Amino acid sequence: MSQVENSNLWWKNAVLYCLDVETFFDSDGDGIGDLPGLHEQIDYLAELGITCLWLMPFYPTPNRDDGYDITDHFGVDSRLGSIGDVVELIRAANNRGIRVIADLVVNHTSEQHPWFQAARSSKDSPFRDFYIWRSDPPPDTSAEVVFPDQEGSLWELDEQTGEWYFHRFYKQQPDLNIANPKVRDEILKVIGFWLQLGVSGFRVDAVPFLIETTGLTADAISGFGEPHDYLRSLRSFLNQRNGEAILLGEVNLAYQHQLKFFGSDGDELSMMFDFVGMQNLYLSLARADSEPVVNALKQRPSIPAQSQWATFVRNHDELTLDKLPPSQREEVFDAFGPEKRMQLYGRGLKRRLPPMLDGDPQRLRMVYSLLFSLPGTPVIFYGEEIGMGENLKAEGRSAVRTPMQWTSEKNGGFSTAPANRLHAAMATDGFGPAEVNVVAQRSDPGSMLAFVTRLIHRYRDCPELGWGQFEVIDQPHRAVLAHSCTWQGRAVIAVHNLGPDAVKVPLQVPDAAGQVLHDLFGGESCEVDASSATEIELEGYGYRWLRRYRKDDRRI
Numbered sequence: 001m002s003q004v005e006n007s008n009l010w011w012k013n014a015v016l017y018c019l020d021v022e023t024f025f026d027s028d029g030d031g032i033g034d035l036p037g038l039h040e041q042i043d044y045l046a047e048l049g050i051t052c053l054w055l056m057p058f059y060p061t062p063n064r065d066d067g068y069d070i071t072d073h074f075g076v077d078s079r080l081g082s083i084g085d086v087v088e089l090i091r092a093a094n095n096r097g098i099r100v101i102a103d104l105v106v107n108h109t110s111e112q113h114p115w116f117q118a119a120r121s122s123k124d125s126p127f128r129d130f131y132i133w134r135s136d137p138p139p140d141t142s143a144e145v146v147f148p149d150q151e152g153s154l155w156e157l158d159e160q161t162g163e164w165y166f167h168r169f170y171k172q173q174p175d176l177n178i179a180n181p182k183v184r185d186e187i188l189k190v191i192g193f194w195l196q197l198g199v200s201g202f203r204v205d206a207v208p209f210l211i212e213t214t215g216l217t218a219d220a221i222s223g224f225g226e227p228h229d230y231l232r233s234l235r236s237f238l239n240q241r242n243g244e245a246i247l248l249g250e251v252n253l254a255y256q257h258q259l260k261f262f263g264s265d266g267d268e269l270s271m272m273f274d275f276v277g278m279q280n281l282y283l284s285l286a287r288a289d290s291e292p293v294v295n296a297l298k299q300r301p302s303i304p305a306q307s308q309w310a311t312f313v314r315n316h317d318e319l320t321l322d323k324l325p326p327s328q329r330e331e332v333f334d335a336f337g338p339e340k341r342m343q344l345y346g347r348g349l350k351r352r353l354p355p356m357l358d359g360d361p362q363r364l365r366m367v368y369s370l371l372f373s374l375p376g377t378p379v380i381f382y383g384e385e386i387g388m389g390e391n392l393k394a395e396g397r398s399a400v401r402t403p404m405q406w407t408s409e410k411n412g413g414f415s416t417a418p419a420n421r422l423h424a425a426m427a428t429d430g431f432g433p434a435e436v437n438v439v440a441q442r443s444d445p446g447s448m449l450a451f452v453t454r455l456i457h458r459y460r461d462c463p464e465l466g467w468g469q470f471e472v473i474d475q476p477h478r479a480v481l482a483h484s485c486t487w488q489g490r491a492v493i494a495v496h497n498l499g500p501d502a503v504k505v506p507l508q509v510p511d512a513a514g515q516v517l518h519d520l521f522g523g524e525s526c527e528v529d530a531s532s533a534t535e536i537e538l539e540g541y542g543y544r545w546l547r548r549y550r551k552d553d554r555r556i
Contacts, residue, residue, distance in 0.1 A: 010051070010099070010151075011246050011271055011377060012308050013466025015456050017050040018203075018316060019382035021058050021080050022423050023403045024223050026415035031422045033403070033414070035081030039089050044438070046096040048385060048449075049456035053093055056316060057103045058086070062172075066401065068103075068205065069110035073190045075154050080383070083197070090198040093348040100246065104196055104202035106187045106502050107210040108173040116174050120160045129180050132166035132222075148345060151255040166215035168206070175209075179216055179224035188237050194324070197451075199423060201238070201246035207231070207261060207269065208251060228260060231268045246270035248310060252320065259301045266304030274300070274309045274376060279323050285357075285367065286335035288499040290481035292328075295471055297374070297483075308466070309376035313367060316381060317397050318348035341392050350399040354387040354431055361387075362541045365451055366496055369543040372459045373494035375485055385452040386441055389431025394424065402426055405427065405433040412437060458520055458545065465491045477503050480538070484548070491548040493517070500540040506533035520545040 025037035035058070045053060057067035060075045067077070076083050090100045109116055118127040138155035145151045146169050146362050155164040156171040165174045176183050185281040191202070204210065211221075211227035249269035251261050255276055261269050280296035287311055300309070317432075321329045329347070337349040344350045349351055357363045364387060372378050382404055389395070390399045402424055407413030412433030419425075426432050441447035459465060468485030475482050479499030484491045507514060509528050518525040518535065521544070528534055530547075536544055 001144075007246050009306055009308075009450065010244065011248075011367065013460070014051045014099075014377050015459060016052045016054050016101075016248075016377065016379040017366060017382065018054040018056065018379060019404075020056040020316065020401055022067075023401055024382060024415065024416075025404060025406070031415050031417035032079050033423065034038075034079070035076070035085035035089055037449075039085070042089070042092045042096060042098075045093075045098060048453055049460060050098060050380075051460070052099045053199070054101050054379070056317050057105055059105075062110055064110075064172050065170055065520050066398065068105055069112075069170070070105055071110045071113045071262060073106070073186075073194055076525040078088075078276070082240060086416075087197055088198065089271060094198070097201035100533065101201045101203055101246065102199050102429060103205060104191070105205040106176065107178075108167065108175045111172045111174055120158050120315045120330040123161055125165070129177055130183055131174050132177050133163045134166075134215070135163050138164055142404060146392065154406040157501075167179040168209045168212075168214075175215070177216070177220070178211065178230065179213065179220040184230070187234070191234070191238060192241055195238070195241045195245060199458070200242070200244065200504070201248065201270070203248045203250070204269070205250055207249040210372075215347060227497050228263070228268060228335050232263060235263070235268055235270075238536050239509050247271070250467060251275075253320070254323065255299055255301050259303070262303050262307045264304075269307070271308045271310045271377060273315070273379070274311050275320065277309075277374070278312055279321050281367075281370075282319070282321065282327050282332045283324060284498055286479075289478050290496075290498055291478065294481060297470065310379050311371055311374045312379040312381075313371050314353055314381045314384060315379070315398070318344040318350055320348040322347040344396060350390065350392065350397065352390045352431075353384070354436075355429065359448065360541070361432075361448065364448065366498070366541040366543045368452060368455060370481065370494070370496045371547070372455050373454070373465060373483070373485075373492070373545060375468065377463065377466060378459065380452075383451055386438055387431070387436050389427040389429060389436070391425050392426050392429070398424060398461075405437045407437050407439045408434050413439070416466055454521075462492050462520070462545075462547070463487060464490060464547075468492070473507055475507060476503060479503070480505055489550075492520070492543075493545045493546040493548055494545070495536050495538060495540040497540065497542045502537070502539045502542070505536045506539060507536055508533045514550055515548055516550070517546045517548055520547055 021038055022033040024033045025041050026033050027037035058080050059070045059075055060072040060077050061067045061069050092101050109206055115127045115130045118125045119131050141154040142152050144154055157164050167174050191306055247269045248271040252275045258272055277296045283292040284290050293551040321332055336404050337351055342351055388405055391402050392399055405412035405416035441449035464466050464485040464487040468487035471484050473482040480497050482495045484493045497503055515528040516525055
């Protein structure tokens with residue numbers, strides 16, 4: 001075993017679960033989920049089998065951007081609990097074999113942050129250079145805004161000092177000046193603080209924008225140096241404090257541009273979300289044709305051995321399709337979000353997967369089976385494990401950030417508060433608590449929850465999927481994706497049918513002599529015939545996981 005494989009690179013085959021504390025479980029009846037409530041449900045997450053809990057922002061905030069507008073990076077929003085509650089949650093999670101990572105949002109602050117309040121009070125404020133300013137009117141930047149329905153410029157005039165400040169996102173979120181050494185020191189303090197309290201790393205928000213130099217003067221850019229040197233310095237500091245901690249980066253770029261964020265020696269981001277693969281997966285689902293996702297997987301660049309891709313089918317933002325050409329984006333819109341109310345920013349969908357697939361349980365299971373079989377580390381968004389839907393009446397990205405559905409009772413068992421006091425309205429349209437909830441599914445061995453739990457545990461039994469060499473297996477059916485992940489002489493072969501028609505898939509198993517295929521879900525085994533292809537039968541939207549191993553290998 002190599003030195004890399006000997007080290008504790010736990011993220012190579014982890015299972016990540018993302019949740020927003022304020023929508024998970026309300027312990028005190030005020031309509032807002034909280035840290036004690038999450039603590040109460042930690043055994044649910046342990047039973048599910050996840051190994052890493054990703055917490056969306058829980059810091060003090062005016063909550064104009066669902067907590068991403070932060071007023072204190074060292075605190076906890078009083079609505080959610082206290083720092084003591086965070087420590088107790090981490091302890092309880094760790095005791096159950098679950099690590100905890102937190103959102104690191106340091107490319108901007110809230111306009112109500114004390115730094116910005118001081119910065120806008122006077123041009124002579126010592127905090128003035130914590131942010132990016134210009135005294136002359138800015139050019140038209142309307143084509144560069146991230147949220148075109150909300151903002152028309154990257155610059156906002158501040159009436160108090162008569163100058164414009166830079167904001168990549170909303171105007172109530174002024175960008176920090178990363179070229180200022182004092183700002184960089186504060187970011188290190190934030191990282192060090194939460195590591196000391198027990199987190200195992202961070203999901204880093206909007207990484208390309210964190211290290212960009214837009215709006216800075218030439219002198220500031222020169223003083224800052226190479227942006228990726230800064231990213232390397234963050235990783236170095238992180239691992240000096242905790243050698244097993246990770247940086248999971250949000251980098252929605254084409255593969256050739258993403259690759260640089262891993263670093264040539266794997267010394268920048270530990271993991272990155274595979275946005276390109278995710279978007280092409282939806283195109284494949286829309287077409288019932290594996291070619292788009294196969295091409296994306298083949299185009300994935302080689303990455304350092306200690307680095308990893310994070311795979312997903314849904315996250316907490318809009319389901320962005322911005323890396324697809326417009327014509328392909330329209331195909332996905334037509335298939336899964338044909339109404340304008342389902343679309344967002346002209347580039348994405350504000351929907352969860354079950355309503356997009358019309359609640360088809362077989363097709364839904366096939367998609368998640370495919371997700372967990374892809375090379376990388378799977379990430380699921382809370383509620384995916386039970387098949388939750390969305391609330392299309394909610395604005396923007398809030399459509400998929402509805403409260404967790406625990407029971408069929410009032411408010412889905414999320415809170416005892418009156419419905420009008422809930423942090424967010426429940427999901428609707430046939431996917432609300434009456435139809436989809438944890439309690440009902442826990443007692444049903446055929447439920448989505450039972451399936452995802454089994455899937456997670458099976459994935460954890462298959463280190464080949466996180467560590468192995470990925471290869472697409474040629475076969476004649478366009479709707480089928482067959483691939484293998486090989487590691488230490490063993491392989492997992494996964495076969496998925498993206499179409500509604502049953503098929504027989506002939507697989508030519510490499511090095512077949514003396515090999516056995518064991519069905520990891522069905523439990524059956526068969527010896528491979530070295531002289532001919534092995535035929536795998538799949539129903540419409542069917543899936544199989546097969547472990548290939550030598551007859552004399554007793555491990556299964």
